[in-house]
Amino acid sequence: MSAHDELHAHGGDHGHDEEDFGIHATLGGYATGFVLSVVLTVIPFWLVMGHVITKSSTAAVIILGLAAVQIVVHMIYFLHMNAKSEGGWNMLALVFTIVLVVITLSGSIWIMYHLNSNMMPSMMDPSNLP
Amino acid sequence: MSEISTTLPGSGPAKPLAFYDTAEHHPVNGTLLGFWVYLMSDCLVFACLFAAYGVLGREYAGGPTAQEVLELPAVAVNTTLLLLSSITYGFAVLAMQRNRQNPMLVWLVITGLLGAGFITLELREFAHLISIGAGPQRSAFLSSFFTLVGTHGLHVTCGLIWLVVLITQVLRKGLITANKRRLLCLSMFWHFLDVVWVGVFSFVYLMGVLP
Numbered sequence: 001m002s003a004h005d006e007l008h009a010h011g012g013d014h015g016h017d018e019e020d021f022g023i024h025a026t027l028g029g030y031a032t033g034f035v036l037s038v039v040l041t042v043i044p045f046w047l048v049m050g051h052v053i054t055k056s057s058t059a060a061v062i063i064l065g066l067a068a069v070q071i072v073v074h075m076i077y078f079l080h081m082n083a084k085s086e087g088g089w090n091m092l093a094l095v096f097t098i099v100l101v102v103i104t105l106s107g108s109i110w111i112m113y114h115l116n117s118n119m120m121p122s123m124m125d126p127s128n129l130p
Numbered sequence: 131m132s133e134i135s136t137t138l139p140g141s142g143p144a145k146p147l148a149f150y151d152t153a154e155h156h157p158v159n160g161t162l163l164g165f166w167v168y169l170m171s172d173c174l175v176f177a178c179l180f181a182a183y184g185v186l187g188r189e190y191a192g193g194p195t196a197q198e199v200l201e202l203p204a205v206a207v208n209t210t211l212l213l214l215s216s217i218t219y220g221f222a223v224l225a226m227q228r229n230r231q232n233p234m235l236v237w238l239v240i241t242g243l244l245g246a247g248f249i250t251l252e253l254r255e256f257a258h259l260i261s262i263g264a265g266p267q268r269s270a271f272l273s274s275f276f277t278l279v280g281t282h283g284l285h286v287t288c289g290l291i292w293l294v295v296l297i298t299q300v301l302r303k304g305l306i307t308a309n310k311r312r313l314l315c316l317s318m319f320w321h322f323l324d325v326v327w328v329g330v331f332s333f334v335y336l337m338g339v340l341p
Binding site for chain 2: 060071107
């Protein structure tokens with residue numbers, strides 16, 4: 001154990017990083033991701049095209065749930081996402097983005113949900129104005 | 131890095147303390163991290179477009195409804211093409227890791243063809259919609275639909291152009307480190323577009339045709 005060994009080990013690590021950029025793609029990983037995403041794609045298409053579920057709200061919840069799972073599968077197996085890549089900065093940026101996306105989507109849809117009823121002609125009626 | 135490693139007391143002569151990196155130190159993966167941050171900002175663009183569609187997606191203005199104009203079989207084919215192109219790009223990355231240039235180029239060409247097929251089908255769908263009077267100016271639903279799906283299509287088109295440029299670069303310079311870095315960036319871009327497409331086919335097409 002000496003400084004020399006340490007330096008050497010670090011040097012080797014460095015060259016290693018430069019060759020594959022810290023991404024370790026494997027055939028098994030891609031195959032797993034592909035099979036999972038095919039299954040997760042086929043199920044919602046089958047649900048809708050085969051008119052399996054008649055209740056729209058139930059079908060919508062299932063479709064969105066499967067989409068969320070499929071996005072996670074793509075992130076892990078295709079985008080090689082994990083808590084350690086780039087020293088955790090990838091994950092930090094992703095979490096921050098997810099927070100913003102959730103605020104944008106849920107906030108917009110929540111606020112604009114009553115758009116039509118708020119814009120009803122009755123509200124434009126001068127007699128209703130104070 | 132190793133210059134500032136601590137030495138235990140009595141383990142030998144103490145090294146001079148250094149409070150700065152004596153050698154220039156670049157984060158090796160700077161480009162990939164930066165590209166990831168770009169993708170995250172792109173994510174926000176799509177989030178806004180999804181939100182607009184979420185708000186306006188049922189405002190038909192007396193025009194055609196989503197159930198009438200969206201054709202799921204074509205979307206199923208499109209989804210298959212994009213999913214297949216994702217796995218073929220994965221095979222290209224695997225070939226790149228083993229420094230096998232020709233198989234990698236073949237996989238890249240297959241990926242490009244699948245992507246081109248996706249764009250062709252999407253353009254045909256758009257042309258069909260416009261020809262039956264369901265263009266983007268018809269209703270709020272169609273405006274938000276064309277903006278969201280069109281933006282995704284534009285991204286795929288840019289990815290295809292990038293792919294052709296990259297194939298040319300690899301043919302000219304070989305699998306040098308810079309080209310590998312570019313290939314990995316495009317890999318992230320391509321898989322990211324697939325992630326967005328998952329949102330599009332679920333949120334726009336499948337939920338759109340629900341009664």
